[in-house]
Amino acid sequence: MPTTPLAIIGGTGLDQFPDIEIAARSTVETPYGAIAAPLIHARLNGHELIFLARHGENHHLPPHRINYRANLWALHAAGVRHIIAVTAVGGITPAMVPGVIALPDQIIDYTVDRAHTFFDGPPNSVEHIDFTWPYDAKLRHSLLHAAESLGLAVQPKATYGATQGPRLETAAEIRRMERDGCDIVGMTGMPEAALARELAIAYAGCSLVVNWAAGKTEAVITMDDIRQQLDSGMAKVRRLLTTAVGLV
Numbered sequence: 089m090p091t092t093p094l095a096i097i098g099g100t101g102l103d104q105f106p107d108i109e110i111a112a113r114s115t116v117e118t119p120y121g122a123i124a125a126p127l128i129h130a131r132l133n134g135h136e137l138i139f140l141a142r143h144g145e146n147h148h149l150p151p152h153r154i155n156y157r158a159n160l161w162a163l164h165a166a167g168v169r170h171i172i173a174v175t176a177v178g179g180i181t182p183a184m185v186p187g188v189i190a191l192p193d194q195i196i197d198y199t200v201d202r203a204h205t206f207f208d209g210p211p212n213s214v215e216h217i218d219f220t221w222p223y224d225a226k227l228r229h230s231l232l233h234a235a236e237s238l239g240l241a242v243q244p245k246a247t248y249g250a251t252q253g254p255r256l257e258t259a260a261e262i263r264r265m266e267r268d269g270c271d272i273v274g275m276t277g278m279p280e281a282a283l284a285r286e287l288a289i290a291y292a293g294c295s296l297v298v299n300w301a302a303g304k305t306e307a308v309i310t311m312d313d314i315r316q317q318l319d320s321g322m323a324k325v326r327r328l329l330t331t332a333v334g335l336v
């Protein structure tokens with residue numbers, strides 16, 4: 089298999105990427121099991137990349153059932169050195185209005201019970217990666233420059249709180265997360281970011297805010313409202329990615 093240095097992991101609302109020209113698909117088994125969907129080897133805006141649908145092509149995997157280790161391992165084995173990870177999130181702090189794209193610079197991990205490391209004892213060595221800055225600064229700047237060149241307003245920083253799901257949070261959980269310093273909340277940011285770092289893959293997030301987090305408005309959070317934000321917002325995300333791939 090030829091190696092490709094850039095991958096896009098598509099999340100909710102981006103299980104398929106209509107803008108890419110598909111060259112090949114490869115199904116991969118890894119020492120950690122099967123990946124979520126075939127790796128799609130493709131070109132976007134003249135640049136080679138691999139696309140992977142995090143939840144599967146038909147969105148059948150909930151966040152806590154995703155085999156993050158297999159996904160990351162397969163991308164690494166395919167030669168990937170940079171990942172742009174697209175996620176849909178809830179907005180906690182006032183700037184994180186539904187429709188906004190945020191480029192997170194920090195994470196707080198509230199997930200439980202997920203296979204979250206490759207350094208899990210023998211036969212692998214014991215390693216403690218530096219994770220002070222979980223997202224790659226250069227890759228974040230590429231996304232920021234792409235947004236600027238398109239005149240697309242993005243939030244250049246955000247702390248991503250990763251929750252276990254699949255249920256949404258309680259209002260009190262969101263209040264606690266806000267006190268902790270979280271700006272946005274999603275279910276797939278971890279362990280993906282940490283696994284990428286363990287494999288020395290540069291990783292950046294591109295998070296579309298699709299609803300106000302629990303308790304931030306009087307309204308009940310409905311999948312219909314989320315779907316509406318996904319439709320319009322992911323069109324913006326796709327434009328951003330189409331430009332960003334030329335700047336990585």
Ligand code: HPA
Nearest residue numbers: 176177178273274275301
């Ligand atoms: N909470 C957690 N994950 C999410 C949300 C949310 O409000 N919206 C989209 N993904």
